[in-house]
Amino acid sequence: MQSATNTRCTNSTVMSCVSNPDSLEIFQPAPLFGRDNELLELKDSYQRIKDGNSFEKVMVHGNSGTGKTSLVLALQESVLLDGGLFCSGKYFQNTKQEPYSAIMTAFSDLCDLVLQSDGFDEVQRARIEKSLGSDGVLLVNAVSNISTFLGDRIQDACCSSLSQQSFPLARFKVACKRFIRAMVSDDCPVVLFIDDIQWMDNGSRQLLEAILQDEQITNFMLIMAYREEESSLIKDDFFTLAKADVDLKLGNIDLQSVQEMISERLEDVSNGILFDVDELCRIISHKTNGNPLHILKFLEMIKEDGLLTFDDDSWSWTCDLDEIQKNTMIPDSVAEIISKKIERLDKHLQDFLKLASLIGYRFTHEMIFDIATEINEKGSKKDRPLNLDMLLRSAMEANIVEKANDGYQFTHDKLQAAFQERFDKHEKEEAHLKIGTNFLRKPGEMFKYLAALHLNCVSDSISNKFDNKLLAKTNLQASKYCECRYAFLNAADFLRTGVTLLGDGEQKWLTDFDLAFELTESLAKMELILGNMDACINANRIILQRAKSEKAKVNALSLEIEIRTASSAFGDNVPVGKKVLRQLGINVPPNLTPFHLISKLRRVRKLIDSKKDEEILSMQHAKPDSSNATKVMLRLGFRFIQKKNYVWVLFTNLLAIEYAMTHGLCSDSANVLCYYGICEKVIMKNIERGYRLGRLALQLSRDIPCKDAGIIGFCSASFLIWPKE
Secondary structure, eight states: OOOSSOOSOOHHHHHHHHHSTTOOOTTSOOOOOSOHHHHHHHHHHHHHHHHHOOEEEEEEEESTTSOHHHHHHHHHHHHHHTTOEEEEEEOOSSSOOOTTHHHHHHHHHHHHHHHHSTTOOHHHHHHHHHHHGGGGGGGTTTSTTGGGGTGGGGGGOOOTTGGGSSSHHHHHHHHHHHHHHHHOOSSSOEEEEEEOGGGOOHHHHHHHHHHHTOTTOOSEEEEEEEEGGGGGGSOHHHHHHHOOSEEEEEOOOOHHHHHHHHHHHHHTTOSEEOSOHHHHHHHHHHHHTTOHHHHHHHHHHHHHTTSEEEETTTTEEEEOHHHHHHHOOOOSSHHHHHHHHHHTSOHHHHHHHHHHHHHOSEEEHHHHHHHHHHHTTTSOGGGHHHHHHHHHHHHHHTTSEEEETTEEEESSHHHHHHHHTTOOHHHHHHHHHHHHHHHHHSOSHHHHHHHHHHHHHTTTTOTTTSOHHHHHHHHHHHHHHHHHTTOHHHHHHHHHHHHHHTOSSSHHHHHSHHHHHHHHHHHHHHHHHHTOHHHHHHHHHHHHHHOOSHHHHHHHHHHHHHHHHHTTOOTTHHHHHHHHHHHTTOOOOSSOOHHHHHHHHHHHHHHHHTSOHHHHHTOOBOOHHHHHHHHHHHHHHHHHHHTTOHHHHHHHHHHHHHHHHHHOBOTTHHHHHHHHHHHHHHTSOOHHHHHHHHHHHHHHHHHSOOTTHHHHHHHHHHHHTSOOO
């Protein structure tokens, strides 16, 4: 079993093995043997983060079954006794896991641990809230219980327009790094363990790379484990960036450790051992090469074959050493033992666990309920929950499934993989269709996401059984679910699939215009966020050609400005920007005259001077269209700065200020105030007004997340030290 809850096999666990002939499982937790030196290195690394305020990066690797997880979990007790916090997350093979799943699981556990700690009080909560800053709201959809640390900022958490924010993926990474810095302290160092990183998604890899390069993180230990035989799944540049302070490669254990391991498992539940246990250990060590997992597997195999038996009368073990030495061969893989075990299960239980394995390594009661009732469809309706409970109880008694948080999980990823391998191609497609259709009927964004994952697996073969339009719409919903969690790579994949499902021809624009347009528009925004400029330009070109409403045209033109700005191709931004503003009803003179400038300056000054600071800072937030307009005006200002046309720079800033004062604030409003303050100081020589605008910009950048917060802080701070004249 790979779990953070137990690291040793207790007497009660082994006693249950004796009472149940089938319960001496190869995946039961075992004591840690033969890893004293490696454990000491981990403890030394932890001591360094406690004493030296450092950030320790640790890699643990070795072949499957060498005890990587058990080694790291053995550190947990020392950390907790020392007043530190230990949290963990794990990636899974052949499963439908959410983006960033292991990291966000560990972050959620860390929140729970902090909230449950003895010293937690309002002072500590306020300290964490201050450290998180406005970026903390970006993690609301990914990290459970973080809202406790956000205070009033939780009201600003809105995931409906993430893709319209400036550099959202970069801001998400910053938020994660600030989360770690907020949770650690000199008195409470944190150890975060990410297991099986060979199966992490691309978004997780990029996030870990960002965390690994953060030089401001202290009192923190990041441990990453991976299987040596699957290390090729991890990109080489990740290892270069990781620069592990401690690199532990685990091999097989020696004969002495094998003897300690086997002796303890047998002696804990008996009055004696009626055979030469050292000889058994030598045989097993030779046949398994000292692989801890294979040792447990071998013990189970000889027990099932009747070569290792427990006598209830004498309360002792007996063993046929000659037969084990001569005729018992260890199978080539763990899969053979698992296969035999599965074949002994009830047929209904096998079918149930096969479907559960497709859902994932972990699954909830709600996810599995309809599947269980379908298997047990002959039972009455009121008996169906009992049938599900019986199936789950049988799976737990066979040590195949165990309880985990609010649901269940397989006791080992190899068990999940073994059940998946028992599907033939047609049967697997039907199962994906059954599960996906089930999830599609359930309410909630998460189930739409899961439905899309399963149905996309078989989209080519179910076109005659499933409505492509409905599946395309489901992919759009799944993309929004991912977008809310800053998983833009996954969101883009869903959008590309949705576009493909509707086909390449003109027909989709005739029959499914709204869906095709929304998919393409959303995809253009995702490609921009991911930096795929060619794909973004192609998608936006389609939007410009197909747009019917003024709003759609404005959005497409605004995105074109963003594309040109991101690719440093500013040349045509001025005419495009003016076109956007005119379509929004904002008057932009074709030829700017002094009258236009003076008139606009007077109006803006009157608007600013008529409001107190508190009134400006408490103004309502702008709608997406208004935010777009402010962004367009800023882009125009940047372009005019490049052309050294400072009259137009001032005019576009005045336009943006006027628009913000009448339509509400947005993430770019702090930029607008900052640049207008510079204009007042540098161009109009009005230090008093520049001072006020700088102060407002600085405060607004704290209240509303802003990509240029650092620049604003620098510029606004300079305003604050100007003398008031």
